[in-house]
Amino acid sequence: MSEVAKCAVCQKPAQQKCSGCHLVYYCSKEHQKDNWKLHKIDCKPFKISNDPNVGRHLIATRNLKPGDVILKEPPIVWGPSQVTIPVCLGCGKGLNAKTSKPCQKCGWPMCSEICQNSPSHIPECSYTVNRGDKVNISVFDIPNPSYQCITVLRCLHSKQFLSNVWKKIDALESHCEARKGTDKYEQEKITVVAFIKRFFKLDSFEDEDILRICGIIMVNAHEVPLTDPPYVAIFNTTSMFEHSCHANCSKTFTANGHVLITAGVDIKKGEHLSICYTDPLWGTANRRHHLQQTKFFWCSCSRCQDVTEFGTNFSALKCPKKDCKGYALPKTFKEDNLELSDKSWFCTTCNYEVGAGEVGGILQDCGTNLSGIRKGNSNACKVFISNSLKFLHPNHYYLTDVKFALSQLLGQEFHGGLPKISDEDLQLKIDICRQLTELANKIAPAENRIKGLLLFELHAAIMELGRRRGNSGTEESGPDYLYTKLIDSKKYLVQSIEALKNESEVMPEGQICIQARRNLKDIDVLLKTVYNAIGSSPI
Numbered sequence: 001m002s003e004v005a006k007c008a009v010c011q012k013p014a015q016q017k018c019s020g021c022h023l024v025y026y027c028s029k030e031h032q033k034d035n036w037k038l039h040k041i042d043c044k045p046f047k048i049s050n051d052p053n054v055g056r057h058l059i060a061t062r063n064l065k066p067g068d069v070i071l072k073e074p075p076i077v078w079g080p081s082q083v084t085i086p087v088c089l090g091c092g093k094g095l096n097a098k099t100s101k102p103c104q105k106c107g108w109p110m111c112s113e114i115c116q117n118s119p120s121h122i123p124e125c126s127y128t129v130n131r132g133d134k135v136n137i138s139v140f141d142i143p144n145p146s147y148q149c150i151t152v153l154r155c156l157h158s159k160q161f162l163s164n165v166w167k168k169i170d171a172l173e174s175h176c177e178a179r180k181g182t183d184k185y186e187q188e189k190i191t192v193v194a195f196i197k198r199f200f201k202l203d204s205f206e207d208e209d210i211l212r213i214c215g216i217i218m219v220n221a222h223e224v225p226l227t228d229p230p231y232v233a234i235f236n237t238t239s240m241f242e243h244s245c246h247a248n249c250s251k252t253f254t255a256n257g258h259v260l261i262t263a264g265v266d267i268k269k270g271e272h273l274s275i276c277y278t279d280p281l282w283g284t285a286n287r288r289h290h291l292q293q294t295k296f297f298w299c300s301c302s303r304c305q306d307v308t309e310f311g312t313n314f315s316a317l318k319c320p321k322k323d324c325k326g327y328a329l330p331k332t333f334k335e336d337n338l339e340l341s342d343k344s345w346f347c348t349t350c351n352y353e354v355g356a357g358e359v360g361g362i363l364q365d366c367g368t369n370l371s372g373i374r375k376g377n378s379n380a381c382k383v384f385i386s387n388s389l390k391f392l393h394p395n396h397y398y399l400t401d402v403k404f405a406l407s408q409l410l411g412q413e414f415h416g417g418l419p420k421i422s423d424e425d426l427q428l429k430i431d432i433c434r435q436l437t438e439l440a441n442k443i444a445p446a447e448n449r450i451k452g453l454l455l456f457e458l459h460a461a462i463m464e465l466g467r468r469r470g471n472s473g474t475e476e477s478g479p480d481y482l483y484t485k486l487i488d489s490k491k492y493l494v495q496s497i498e499a500l501k502n503e504s505e506v507m508p509e510g511q512i513c514i515q516a517r518r519n520l521k522d523i524d525v526l527l528k529t530v531y532n533a534i535g536s537s538p539i
């Protein structure tokens with residue numbers, strides 16, 4: 001017999017469920033209102049669960065729609081990335097000789113007095129003052145190894161002085177045992193542990209404790225691209241999201257450094273909530289290898305289990321057999337070791353066997369050609385695409401990478417913008433944007449930034465097509481044509497705004513969203529004008 005729900009306020013039988021979390025009940029609207037101040041701190045549409053395979057993870061407690069906010073929280077600790085040029089330890093921004101001023105107390109270079117007095121800077125400042133000698137940094141254009149210890153130092157400081165913060169950090173996964181003996185672990189003994197003990201004269205911390213913190217940062221920290229260079233931050237509940245290469249949640253950061261997680265697709269009550277720990281536009285073998293090396297698990301998500309990656313053939317090679325139009329893939333990507341590189345691939349049409357050596361050779365050659373492409377050169381991108389189509393599936397990750405760059409470049413490379421590109425290039429831009437949007441929806445449906453950028457470029461190119469043909473006086477032209485193209489363009493623009501609406505203004509994607517909102521106003525005005533010229537809607 002199911003238990004009767006009780007009101008969270010008076011414990012009487014209750015039937016009204018909180019619509020935010022679906023976990024708490026009330027007997028009346030009044031009690032719900034009375035309790036909101038207290039409940040809103042815990043009102044989240046998920047619960048924390050645990051299993052032996054994934055560890056702690058999150059489960060949806062109600063159905064979620066794309067865009068629904070799941071979680072927004074500040075970092076528990078943040079600091080510079082391990083390898084970085086000198087950055088301001090108050091705000092994370094990169095410094096140069098002109099923008100930097102040494103902190104009066106400790107000498108670490110800062111960008112302003114406000115940052116010098118920022119609470120974030122207290123740990124390294126106080127440890128440096130206690131050491132007795134100021135830091136002196138005068139070279140700003142190359143990575144400085146002293147910064148490797150800062151984020152770790154901030155965690156150690158909370159262990160010493162901020163028990164509430166430390167309790168949260170201490171509870172996180174470190175994969176200490178798995179890390180022992182790895183190159184990175186051995187390297188950190190010197191670059192972090194020895195440095196902290198020698199430079200800061202901090203002998204009270206055990207080596208193992210410092211190395212465990214290094215593990216916690218490695219497994220849980222997020223790269224935050226709000227500054228250049230990006231900094232890293234650990235978030236409390238966000239650390240509980242499990243990984244999927246086909247994640248259902250979307251992650252971004254607000255201008256003040258909070259993480260914001262929203263539903264990226266429809267999520268049913270009871271489903272696991274996931275984010276993607278790696279780059280979803282990397283090939284499967286690379287994503288899996290990266291996850292194993294940095295997060296210590298072999299991914300078994302639905303995308304990794306399907307060699308075709310939902311029919312996209314994102315990792316497939318063209319079958320080398322003469323006259324075969326098929327594509328070759330491995331039997332599985334799910335080898336829990338690195339022996340995958342020893343296995344043959346097979347054509348899914350004719351079953352032709354492509355030896356591991358040949359697979360490796362093709363990928364290596366294409367990879368070398370890709371890294372040789374001059375940045376920002378659309379012709380080099382076109383040459384790469386046409387050459388690589390002889391060896392790779394059109395959706396292959398190498399081609400996707402270059403097509404994505406080309407989709408942004410066409411119309412931005414030269415002065416004059418889209419109106420100056422050829423009709424052929426305009427059509428190419430439209431085709432690539434459509435193809436990549438479809439691909440992104442299949443392999444990475446929650447990746448809002450990728451989708452938003454593609455849809456923005458698509459709207460602009462379709463608008464330009466309408467403008468060109470609308471004025472051309474040819475058969476398929478005139479105001480009717482322009483009107484249908486404007487409607488089409490507006491549709492993609494609205495989708496782009498929806499995808500980018502949570503991006504911070506300090507990020508390029510946030511700026512594009514601002515531009516998209518302006519364009520939307522312009523399109524509406526134009527639509528009205530064309531509509532008046534036509535006299536009635538052609539659609």
Ligand SMILES: C[S@@+](CC[C@H](N)C(=O)[O-])C[C@H]1O[C@@H](n2cnc3c(N)ncnc32)[C@H](O)[C@@H]1O
Pocket residue numbers: 053054055056057171172173175219220239240241242243244295296297298299300301
């Ligand atoms: C950021 S933590 C997530 C929280 C963690 N499960 C815990 O209990 O603290 C990342 C770690 O969770 C585990 N994990 C996350 N996603 C996983 C997945 N899809 N499969 C297996 N393990 C996973 C791995 O151990 C990984 O290193």
